[in-house]
Amino acid sequence: MKWLRDQSLAPIAEKVEAGERLSFEEGLRLYHTRDLNALMRLANRTKERLHGDKVFFVHSMRLEFTNICYVGCTFCAFAARKGEERAWDYSPGDVVEQVRRRYLPGITELHMSSGHHPNHPWAYYPEMVGRLREAFPDLQVKAFTAAEIEHLARIGKRPTLEVLRELQAAGLAAMPGGGAEIFADRVRLQVAKNKVKADKWLQIHREAHSLGMRTNATMLYGHIETLEERLDHMHRLRELQDASLLEYGGGFHAFIPLAFQPLGNSLAQNLGKTDFTTGLDDLRNLAVARIYLDNFPHIKGYWVMIGSELTQVSLDWGVSDIDGTIQEEHIAHAAGATSPMALSQAGMVKMIQHAGRVPVLRDAYYNELAVFQKPGAEAAD
Numbered sequence: 612m613k614w615l616r617d618q619s620l621a622p623i624a625e626k627v628e629a630g631e632r633l634s635f636e637e638g639l640r641l642y643h644t645r646d647l648n649a650l651m652r653l654a655n656r657t658k659e660r661l662h663g664d665k666v667f668f669v670h671s672m673r674l675e676f677t678n679i680c681y682v683g684c685t686f687c688a689f690a691a692r693k694g695e696e697r698a699w700d701y702s703p704g705d706v707v708e709q710v711r712r713r714y715l716p717g718i719t720e721l722h723m724s725s726g727h728h729p730n731h732p733w734a735y736y737p738e739m740v741g742r743l744r745e746a747f748p749d750l751q752v753k754a755f756t757a758a759e760i761e762h763l764a765r766i767g768k769r770p771t772l773e774v775l776r777e778l779q780a781a782g783l784a785a786m787p788g789g790g791a792e793i794f795a796d797r798v799r800l801q802v803a804k805n806k807v808k809a810d811k812w813l814q815i816h817r818e819a820h821s822l823g824m825r826t827n828a829t830m831l832y833g834h835i836e837t838l839e840e841r842l843d844h845m846h847r848l849r850e851l852q853d854a855s856l857l858e859y860g861g862g863f864h865a866f867i868p869l870a871f872q873p874l875g876n877s878l879a880q881n882l883g884k885t886d887f888t889t890g891l892d893d894l895r896n897l898a899v900a901r902i903y904l905d906n907f908p909h910i911k912g913y914w915v916m917i918g919s920e921l922t923q924v925s926l927d928w929g930v931s932d933i934d935g936t937i938q939e940e941h942i943a944h945a946a947g948a949t950s951p952m953a954l955s956q957a958g959m960v961k962m963i964q965h966a967g968r969v970p971v972l973r974d975a976y977y978n979e980l981a982v983f984q985k986p987g988a989e990a991a992d
Contacts, residue, residue, distance in 0.1 A: 617646035620653075627653045627902060630660065635846055638903045642838040647891065654898035654929030658910070662931045665982075666968045667909065668959045669975065671720040671935030672713055676701045676739070680726025682758075684803045686792075686834060688875030690726050700728065703739040707746050714747070717956065720935060720975040721747075723754035724789050733767030737781040744782030751784040751975035757815040758790030758807040771811075772818045779822055785975050786819050788827030788867055794847055795840040802834065802878055813851050820855040820862045825976065827911075828863050832896060833871035833888035834878060841896070845903050852906045864977055865909035865932055868896045870916040893917045894928045901929025908977070919954065919962055926966045933959065 612624055623637050633641075641650060677700040680690035691698035701709060710721060721743065736755070743752055755763070755778065763778075764771045775783075792802055794809035807815070816826050830844050848866065855862030870888040873879040901910045912930035914922040922933050936954050954962075956972070960983050963970040970983040 614652065615646065615649050617644045617649060620644060620646060620649050624649070624653060627657060630905075632905055633903055635842060638842045638845070638899060639839065641899045641902060642842065642895065647895065650895065650898045651928050654901040655927050657901050657905070658929045658931050661908065664967075664969045665931065665971045666926055666963045666966075667932040667971045667973045667977065668963070669720050669935035669973050670715075670717045670956050671722055672710065672715075672718050673722050674706065674709055674713075675725045676706050676709075676723060677725045677728050677731075679728050681729045682727050682803070682805045684792075684806060685878035685881070686802050686831065686871060686876050688872070693729070703735065703742050706739050707742050710743065710747060710750070718750065718936075719980070720751050720753055722787060722935070723752070724756050724759065724787050727759065727762045731766070733763060733769075736763055737777055740778055740781040740783050752782055753785040753787055753975050754778075754783060756787055756789035757812040760786075760815050761807040761811055771815050772821075775815070775819050775822055775824065779824060783824070785824060785864075786816070786826040788829040788863075788865070791829045791844070792831045793836045793840055794844045795836065798834075798836045798840055802831075809847070813847060816863070817851060817855060820859045823859070823861070825861055825864050827865045827867055828907075829867045829869050831869045831871060833892065834884075835882070842899070842903065845900060849904055849906060852904075856906060863907055865911045866900055866904050866907050867911040867913050867934075868893075868900060869913060872916070888917075890917075890921050890924070893921060894925060897925050897930055898928045914954070914962075919958075923962055923966045926963070926968050933963070935959075 612621055615621055615624060619640065623633060623640060626633060644650060678689055678691045679693055679698050679700050740752055740754065743750065760771050760774055763774045767774060790807055791812055793799060799809060819826050828848050830841065832841055848863070852862045870893055873884045873887060879885065897910055897912060904910065909932040910929050911932040911934055912922045912925040913934050936956055936959060960970045964983065964985055967985065969985060971979050972981040973979055
């Protein structure tokens with residue numbers, strides 16, 4: 612392969628072209644290669660085999676119903692203690708009113724993830740989901756990370772599977788992928804020691820898959836983790852996806868790398884870290900994920916974390932989904948994200964079109980709602 616500058620990638624390139632699975636050692640080789648052109652090419656080849664020129668996005672709304680949290684993750688600048696001036700805490704009725712205030716025509720997905728509130732009773736959560744579904748029957752509620760589900764199981768004194776089942780009955784459509792951080796114990800003890808353990812996070816997602824619920828998976832990178840620990844994180848997700856596809860016919864929709872935001876949190880302060888992840892690190896991470904996670908339908912370039920410009924570039928690095936319009940986002944912005952708080956649907960379409968790709972409006976289930984053509988064409992139903 613004449614286009615390879617790093618000829619040690621030749622066996623990997625042959626596997627990628629043949630659609631074959633990479634070993635852990637081959638995944639690490641991708642992380643360490645300096646032949647970034649080859650890495651981009653292999654990731655794009657993998658993405659286009661799955662989706663061609665299509666890039667997906669959702670017309671969505673983000674809502675954090677409370678920022679009160681007792682967990683104390685060292686990377687977090689979002690959480691507040693009860694009584695702090697910056698704390699907020701919505702009742703189920705308040706949540707409905709917040710959605711009504713922010714609602715725009717065409718929004719299909721409501722994404723909610725929030726703090727671990729120490730005092731809300733279990734009944735608060737299914738009531739909130741039920742009232743949202745009653746007020747907005749066409750809105751798909753994607754809510755509660757696996758960390759939150761474990762928290763609800765504790766306060767509700769019931770197994771996590773029962774928590775998921777009751778929330779699903781109330782109207783929960785899907786689960787976001789937050790709370791995963793990095794699975795490696797060494798890192799987890801330093802960044803999220805009071806949060807759900809890695810094996811429990813994986814168990815909860817498997818339980819959601821068993822109920823027919825589709826979920827996402829995240830990875831927080833760019834702090835104290837090694838490249839081996841990043842790949843180990845992906846490897847555990849790949850194994851769970853294999854099992855869920857075999858047993859339940861479905862599992863994860865998307866993998867979402869989340870770039871560490873270094874402002875306003877104790878982890879960054881203790882490390883003396885003020886710099887953000889580099890664009891090349893972000894792109895390399897997305898590309899390795901696309902190639903290694905061969906059983907994941909989508910790799911998401913989360914524009915909130917890496918910015919809309921780099922997200923555009925990432926569409927050549929294996930990314931097939933750029934999240935959604937969001938409306939308002941507070942978690943990443945509290946830690947220094949410099950991206951806008953929201954993007955319009957027209958802005959999402961333009962971003963994708965100007966990268967030479969075909970925008971596809973989807974819902975929370977990845978049903979295609981509208982396919983837009985390349986620049987200058989009208990949308991088709």
